[in-house]
Structures are given as structure tokens and as C-alpha cells.
Amino acid sequence: MARKQRKQSAGKTEERGVRQAILWTAIAGLVVICSACGLVYWAVRQASGVRLPLGREPVTLQVAYSPEKGELFKALVAGFNGSKAQTGDGRPIRVEAQELTPERMIQAAAGGEFHAISPDSSIWLDVLDRAWMEEQETEVGLVGETVRYAVSPVVLAMWEDVAHQMGYPQRALGWEDLLVKAQSDPNFRWSHPSTSSASGLLATLAEFYAGVGKTRGLTEEDAQAQATLDYVGALEKTVRYYGEGEWAVVQQALSEGRAYLEAFVCQEQLVVYFNQRSSDRLVAIYPREGTLWEDHPLALLELSDLSSDARQAFGLFRDFLLSEASQRQILAAGYRPADLSIPLDSPDSPLTLANGVDPTQPQTTLQIPSPSVVEVVRDVWWYTKRHTNVYLVVDTSGSMRGEKLDNVQVALGAFLGSIKGDQERVGLIDFSHEIKQFLFLDELGSNRGELESAIAGLEAQGNTALLDAIATAYVRLQDMEDPERINAIVAMTDGLENASNIELGELAERIRAGNQQGVPVVIFCIAYGSDADFKTLQAIADASGGQVRSGDVTTIEELYKILSTYF
């Protein structure tokens, strides 16, 4: 019995062995056949010279876009990439989009970083061509084929009841009404972005036109006449503060509501955007003297190394943006689509009086001056704008050692470089557990070099007495009693408060009281790196009506540049 069982067992083992041998032989055979087929494919490919559709390298189109249309543009790019577009020879096309302010976009475009750009206005294309032709000593510009896929007029966004008080809608309001209101009502706060965005530039041009009393034919002489400068200066003094662009202003208005501003300059689309998300209601005022348009061009850059693949990718992306589906998506986002066959008054159009906008407006526009006049206006604006007293409060505690401090030094330099007006007053407080350097406020025309040296000499060491440093800057600004200027603090820290004498609650209370009784001081806080105490910074910013931004070693320079636009 046992023998029989052993025999059966041996038989089963042998059978299993045979099966395994067959299996392994079949696998080995398949591997050999696959290799052989690969060899055949290679041989045929070599022999015929035919390129078979394997290993297709994708074509990437690099596009820069301006921030105010970020949400829409990203959605359009995602739609395009999802459409699996291909070149004529079957290679997949992909669009990679990067958000940049128009000024930065122009620099990057001239440096060959992009195949195409989509700023907020065609005004920047002229600026780019002009800069390119000067730099390259050529008479041929860089901007090639250009299409517009969405347009939106620049308007004054105003709370509905404020507009009603000013006579809307019975009376057509204009820039002049804004000036009268801002000068007669000290509680009226308004804002326009700096001239580094189209809406800011267009608002500034409108002020100059109003100052000269023209709607066309603005000359360099007009822009520099003392009477114009006085007019614009008086209007600019009523601006609460500037900022990086209309998108940031709308976001701020959404988070702070009516407490933020009474009016601000932005494109019409953002009024729709706001009203669709808020219970408060804005209306778009189309200034009766005339306004200007943001036309959102997509422009191909004719760089010498532009490949035919990139050109083809541009063409397909252009066609996608102009397709009916994309154009309807653009309308749904509150823009006026470039496709004129799509009516603005269709049932699903958000361009309605209920959303605060009127698609039959504007009735008239201001004349766009020549690039040289625009340049003069941008330069002169630095003298007419509301000036600033700003303290840079910089954490140089031990944790800032190394790359962190190196990059902050570069960022602080960039901040100073971005503020072109020599009349702006900037001071510096460098602190760890105590204040290590204190450079009092002075006009940049006098202390720019001193500030640069101080920044170059920053050293990381010690604990973090953030609250004491901010309190010191705040007291200094209150002591100056200078309501004519924007008073601000830009405070940066990378860690936790651990060495101040003043408590957070006490500082916040002091800021609230001081801002009500004295001059308003706005505090912008930078939470630098993941260890920064965001909650403390938020409490300080909230007390002053400011903001907190997060940054790291890679973004800190851009962040300081952005904050510089508020001054």
C-alpha cells in the first residue's frame, strides 16, 4: 500500500515537472519570438526608411497668460490638452501655460521663454515689439500672428447703493464724478491696480485725459503739464492702495465684502464674477468720457528658433480657443466672446443687468496714445501717485541661515528695484530676538544705496521677536502722522514668535485702535516656509486690513515683487 502510494506520488511529481518544463519552454520561446519580431521590425524600418508611429515625441507649446483670466485660461488649456490634438505627422500636442504679470511676461517673452503669450491687452504687444526692436537693433518686431478670443471693457466697479447715491442709473457717471466723490467724502475708498496691469494703466490714462480735459490727442506735453499733474495727484491721493492686479482686488473684495473698498477699477467680467459669488452687489460703471478695452490677445512670438511644430501647435490652440464650444465657455465666464455669432443676450448669457453689467455699453472709448506717450504717463505716474511710507520688517533669526536668507536678500533687492519712484519712503527693521538694524524711513532717492548695503549685510542669528519688531515699525509710522501717504509694513518671518515682550492680542488691539484714531497703517505679512506661524500673521494682517501671503525659497522674490505693486 505504502509502495503504491510512493509510486503514485513519484508519478505526480514527474508529471508536475513535465508541465513546468513545458511552461518554461513556452515562456522562453515567446521571449525569443518577441525579440525576433523586434529585430524584424528594426530591419524593415532600416531598410524602408519609413518612420513608424512608435516613440512619438510630443510637441509642447509654452504659453504665458495674465493672472486676471487664470481660472478661465487654465480651464481652456485643460480642454485643449484633453482634446488629444496632434500634429500632421501624428505627434501629440500639449499646451503648458504659466501665469505671469504682463510686465514679467514681456521680459520673459523677449528672453525666449515662451512660444506665445496672452496678456490682458494688446498694449503690451506694442511694448514688447518696441523693446525687442531696440534691443535687437531691428525694424521687425517679435509679435507674429495674433488673435483675440475674449474681450471685456474696463469699468468702475461700485457697490450698487453707492452708485445710486451718485445718480446711477439715471445719470451717466464718469471719471470726473469719481474725483468729486473721492475728494468730498473722506470715507470713500477706491483703488486701481498699478500701471503694470492693463486695467491700472488704462485707469491712469483715463485720469490724465480727464486732467487735460480731452478724450483724444493726449500728448507728452499734456501729460507733463503742471495742471495735469496737480489734477492726477489730487485724484491719486484718494486711492487706498494699489495692487498687483484686478484679480487680487476682486478676491479681496470677496473675502472682506463692503469693508474693503467703495469702488475699484477692473474689467467688466470681474463684476459678473463677483456678483455670481456674493450677496453684496456691484454694478459696472462705463465712464461717460470713455473707457478702454482689455482684448486678451493670443500672440505667436516669431523667435528665430520657432519650429514649424510649434507654429502648428499654435494654430491648433488658436482654432480651439475660437471654436464654438470654447467661445461659449468664454461667455459663461463673463467675457464677451470674439465669435460675433454668439449673442450676448442669449438666455444663458451672464452679461445681464442682474449681474451688474450692460452689454450695450460702452458708448465711447478714449483714444489710445502712442507708445511714447504711454511711456511718459507711466513715468509721470510715479510722481503723481499716492506716495508710500513702508517699513520692511525682516526676520534674521538663526533659522533663516543659508539659502533662506540668501534668497530673501535677492527678494528685498527686487522689491526696491520694482519701486521706481525716488519719492517713496522705505525703511528697514532687521530683527531676531531684538532689533539688529533699524534704518529709518527716508526717500529712496536718498537711502536706496544705504538700504542695499544693509540688505547685503543681513546675518542670521538668534530667536524671533516678530511682534516687537512690528510694533516698533507701527509706532514709528503712527508718530509720523502722515495721512497723505500710504502707510504700510511688509513683515516677513520663517518661524514662531518666541522672544517678544508684547502679546499678540495687545498688538492687534493697538493696531485696530491706532488705525481708527491715527493714520491707517496696512500690514502685509509673509509666511516664509512651512514653519512660519500663519495664524499669528493672519491676526496681525486682519487687525490692519492687510493680507498674509505664503512663500518659500523659490517664490519669495516674486512675492516681494508682487507686494511692491501695492505701493
Added chain:
Amino acid sequence: MNRTRLIFFAVIGLALIIVVASLGVRWLGQQKAPLVGPAPETLEVRIVCALPVEPWVREAAKDFNAQKHKLEGHPIQVTVIPMDGLTAMSRYEREEMNPLPTAWIPDSRYLVELVNAALKEMRGRDVFLTDGEYRARPIVLSLFSWGIYQSRAEVLRQKYTDVNWQTIHDAAMAKGGWPELGGDPAWGYFKLVVPNPHKNVGGLMAMVAAAGEYYQKPRIDTADVTAPEFQAWLKELMGAVTDFSSLGAYSVENLALFGYSMGDGGQLLESDLLTNMAGIQTRWEDPLVIVYPTYLTWFDFPFTVWMGPETTALEKNGALEFEKYLLSPEVQQKAAERGLRPANLEVPLTGEGSLFVRWQSQGAMTVVPRTTAMRPPDRDVLLALLRWFDLNIAER
């Protein structure tokens, strides 16, 4: 030999056969005729094309490529590069057209003559021909005509009876703007639309047409355009243009996209006006009317093959194949549907889908009466106008 070994040797044998066969193919491929013959090289035809006809030419190129036309066995692939005529002219003259296109469709024949004249000095030979098989040949035509918002045109007609450069000049000069002319105060000042002549050759044609009417003659010379009285008059006229920035390169598109807010009207290309009429009615409450001027200018969009040695004979002939295709009745009919006047006279302007018929009520005409044709200006006139524009308008 058991079953396992049998299978093993069979697989190895099969693989060996495949390997030997593939090496054989490779050897044959190296030695003489390949087993799979090389695909005939694609014949690439690159065409630089004027902006007003580019959408039509691009669509035609797409269809042409899809139809897989061949020349001597080579498939022809047409690529269209949109470029304003003046920009292209400048690039040709500076030899910055890299790579050189196989053919050029500029706005007007006189641009071809100007480039030819400039390059002949450098190369000692014609690069574009005026006769023979490769001569520059118009593929469509389009006239310049006034396009004005109807509400504004009615006010102008009441005030001045006629719409012409002089009445437009007077409207532009009205210090009180539209109220002074009898229009709505909300309209602001009279706003003229003229494209930037550096970005759109239509702007240059507008100035030539204005000069023709100013002097009441069809041929304009340098003395005419440099006369101080004329320049003062032209400056006043151009002062009413809202925008000469990059935005201003697309004049009729702007008139439609931004409506009467940016321009009340201007002398613009008829085809551009016709293609935008429907969109303007959809977007704005006010339709556009078309008025034909007494002194008429036009674009003839000549198809022009580059004759230099940079392109091969086969490529030149490939371009001619596409030219023939563009002149075919079917493709010419599509041009008429885009408001362009066909160069192929077999194709009527009144065919189905004709924009000329559709917009007759708004002033569009298939046959234009009582006009004087402006003669093409010579190079010096154009350069004088551009120089004047740079000094007086671009830097205003």
C-alpha cells in the same frame, strides 16, 4: 525525444527562421532595392499670405492637403503663414524671410513690384515674374468702401448729404463731437477707423484714397503727399482715429468686437465688412451700412511664386498646383461666400450664399457705379506717407 524537447526545438527553430529572415531583409535593404520602397518625399509648399484672405486660403489649403494632391508622385503639403503685406515686404527686402516661402499672396500687386525692384538691385534678376506661367496672378479682389454704423451714417447724411473723406474730415474736426453734428451726446467724438499702416497695408491704402479725393485725381505723386496743406488736413483727419496700437491692426474686427465705442466708421476692405455684417447685428443694436467712394482703391491679392534658387523647380510647380486649385470654380465660390470678388470670372457674385446679395439692403453692390479707379502709387509715395505717419501720428 519527449514532447517537451520537441516543443523546445520547434520554438527555437521558428525563432531562428524569423531572425535569419529579418537579417536577410536587412542585407537586401543594404545591398540593392529595399523590400519596402522609400515613401516619396513630401513636397512642402509654404505660402505667406495677406491677412484679409488668409482664412479662405487656410481653409482651401486644409481641403487641398486632405485631397492628397501629388506632383510627380510627391504628395503636396501646403502650409499657410499669415502676414500683413507690408511686414512681408519688409522681411523680403531685409532678407529676413527665413526659410523663404515658396509663394507669396500679398494684398496688392504693387507690393510685389516694390519687392521685386528692391531685390533686383541686390540679386541682378527678378525674383517674381510679371509674365509667363509663374507670373503674379490675382486670385480674388476686394474693394475699399465706407463701413459706418447706420445711426451715425444717417446723422452724417443729414448734415453733409454725402459720406466722403471731406465730410468725414469735417465730422472729425467738430469740436463739440456728435452733439454738434446732430447726434447723441453719449457717442462722444466722431471716431474714425484706419488701420495702423505699419501693421495693416489697408491703412496705407486709406491714406492714398484720402489723397485722391483731396486732390480729385486718380494718380498721386510724392509732391502731393508732402504738400504742407495736405499733411495738415490729413493730420486733422487722423486725429479722429481712436487706436493705432496693435489692437488697431484688425480694423473691421475691431469695429465689430468693440462696436461704436471704438469706431463710428472708416474706409475699409469690403470683404472684411461683409463678413462681419451679421456679427455686428448680433452684437450691437446698430447695423453697419456700406457706401462706395468716388475714388476707388482695391486689393487684388496676387499669387506670386518665388523664382530664386532657394526653392526647387518641383516646389515652384507644387505652388502652381495650389494656385490652380485656388482659381477653381468651387474654391472661388467659397471666396465669394466670404465677401471676396472671384478672379475667375466664371464664378458669379450672385451665387448661392453670396454676401453681396445678402447685404444689398445695407448698401453692398455687385457692380459699383460712377467710380474713378485710383492708380497704384509708386514706392516713393508710399514711403513718404509712412514717414509722415511715423513723425506725425505714430508719435502723436
